Amino acid sequence: MVDVADHSRASACLVLLGPPGCGKGTQAARLSERLDIPAISTGEMLRAAVTEGSELGQRVGGIMAGGTLVDDQTMADVVRDRLGRDDAQHGFLLDGYPRTLPQAATLSSVLEGRQQQLDAVLFLEVPEAVLLSRALARQRADDTEEVIRHRLHVYEEETSPLVGYYNERNLLRRVNGDQSMDEVTASLLEALEG
Numbered sequence: 703m704v705d706v707a708d709h710s711r712a713s714a715c716l717v718l719l720g721p722p723g724c725g726k727g728t729q730a731a732r733l734s735e736r737l738d739i740p741a742i743s744t745g746e747m748l749r750a751a752v753t754e755g756s757e758l759g760q761r762v763g764g765i766m767a768g769g770t771l772v773d774d775q776t777m778a779d780v781v782r783d784r785l786g787r788d789d790a791q792h793g794f795l796l797d798g799y800p801r802t803l804p805q806a807a808t809l810s811s812v813l814e815g816r817q818q819q820l821d822a823v824l825f826l827e828v829p830e831a832v833l834l835s836r837a838l839a840r841q842r843a844d845d846t847e848e849v850i851r852h853r854l855h856v857y858e859e860e861t862s863p864l865v866g867y868y869n870e871r872n873l874l875r876r877v878n879g880d881q882s883m884d885e886v887t888a889s890l891l892e893a894l895e896g
């Protein structure tokens with residue numbers, strides 16, 4: 703059980719899982735505030751690196767634009783680094799990581815080394831037809847329908863196996879993401895209390 707009420711003792715190690723366009727970013731920001739833990743979005747971190755033009759950014763820019771995944775080793779370095787910072791010592795909410803089974807194994811070993819473990823994996827479920835229409839509605843200039851479909855395909859192939867993986871470990875909490883933003887937030891908090 704995760705203590706949602708007492709901010710002063712927040713120490714939840716959480717993952718937010720769900721397909722592209724399921725609303726993870728919005729909900730991560732809300733949960734972060736409510737639970738007083740940092741929301742760590744690997745997508746945002748990589749986009750910042752691209753904007754900065756750092757060595758990492760130059761390496762991953764093209765991969766991201768095509769909707770393909772950055773390699774697990776690079777992501778392991780990014781996440782290990784980020785979780786090592788002060789603000790993440792008493793809990794965090796990961797958004798966009800892990801995205802593959804090897805990344806899940808890496809996360810568990812990183813946490814083990816810190817004498818931590820995941821408390822819950824919140825899985826935001828949204829039907830594929832809804833995802834596609836949402837994605838097309840807010841299409842960025844460089845997001846062709848083809849890239850959007852590719853992202854969904856990569857999610858199905860690489861990321862959706864994590865649902866079974868975390869379910870087997872009794873960490874998975876399914877939440878209906880096909881509701882209003884406020885209802886989704888309420889459902890997520892409820893899932894953590896349960």
Ligand code: ADP
Pocket residue numbers: 721722723744745746748765766767769770771772773777797798799800801805853
């Ligand atoms: P979305 O737009 O689906 O919310 P993100 O913002 O989480 O996606 O990530 C954008 C892109 O960054 C991904 O398509 C991928 O190329 C890269 N990326 C982010 N997180 C990861 C990860 N854990 N593993 C591999 N690639 C990642």
